[in-house]
């Protein structure tokens with residue numbers, strides 16, 4: 125591995141210049157200059173965390189991540205405020221979710237403090253790559269994986285926690301509502317499975333239905349529960365909500381639904397606005413009567429759904445999406461420092 129770099133307490137990384145065209149940011153990877161790595165060799169504790177230049181990894185061909193998919197991912201964002209300071213949104217929630225996931229797939233995990241410290245170090249080292257206000261954010265991708273060698277199926281003897289980052293554009297600017305295709309044959313998650321954690325193995329099995337939906341002009345698929353096929357669960361990487369009058373409903377968290385941090389935050393914001401919020405089973409047919417439908421996730425924020433297609437029938441929603449937009453503006457406002465953070469969700473980096 126390359127030489128390790130200790131971040132200076134008062135680093136001047138933030139003064140670096142970049143030649144990124146902030147106005148053209150999309151969702152393609154632009155690897156931020158520094159990544160963070162920390163290892164666990166005793167099966168319990170992570171230590172020796174350090175920043176190093178973004179670089180390729182060396183892995184055992186027999187590592188548990190390559191052979192058995194023993195790995196988790198996370199995703200969060202850093203935003204630059206109008207005054208230049210950089211903020212994170214609820215990073216300890218990502219830390220807790222990673223801990224829960226690690227427990228399910230037999231991995232040790234960094235403590236919440238280690239996780240949050242590592243995220244802060246990574247963002248500070250790459251501060252010059254956090255887009256200016258209104259241009260996007262720095263997407264932060266923590267990974268936890270079994271990197272030690274194994275032959276017989278089982279957990280690895282060694283684990284690596286890694287964080288890399290990339291500046292990304294603002295999804296809201298695209299302003300295109302999602303057109304969802306309900307997938308009846310392929311399921312994302314099953315009871316007793318790993319749908320409720322950000323397990324690396326959950327994602328490639330949905331590439332095929334997403335690819336097919338995109339080829340037909342849809343933006344994403346909406347999955348139904350694997351047992352009855354009657355209830356909506358979520359899209360491939362975001363949670364779903366329906367609005368009817370003053371009531372906002374979303375599928376209750378079960379082991380087949382990923383407990384989104386954006387989902388959880390939107391529930392609290394909606395309650396604060398005085399809406400009724402219901403977390404419950406939602407039958408597919410309710411989509412046909414909803415006033416508005418929207419999805420939530422770190423990558424997309426709050427995004428309106430323009431249409432849902434089920435068994436060849438397309439249901440469209442009005443473009444006003446008043447409630448969706450109100451929630452979208454409120455959340456993004458807190459995340460970017462434009463709206464007062466009454467909930468204590470944001471954390472300032474510098």
Ligand SMILES: *Cc1c(COP(=O)(O)O)cnc(C)c1O
Nearest residue numbers: 361362363382384385386421422
């Ligand atoms: C990450 C993810 C979400 C959204 O979670 P956030 O914490 O809001 O980013 C929703 N569904 C799936 C399947 C996910 O992987």
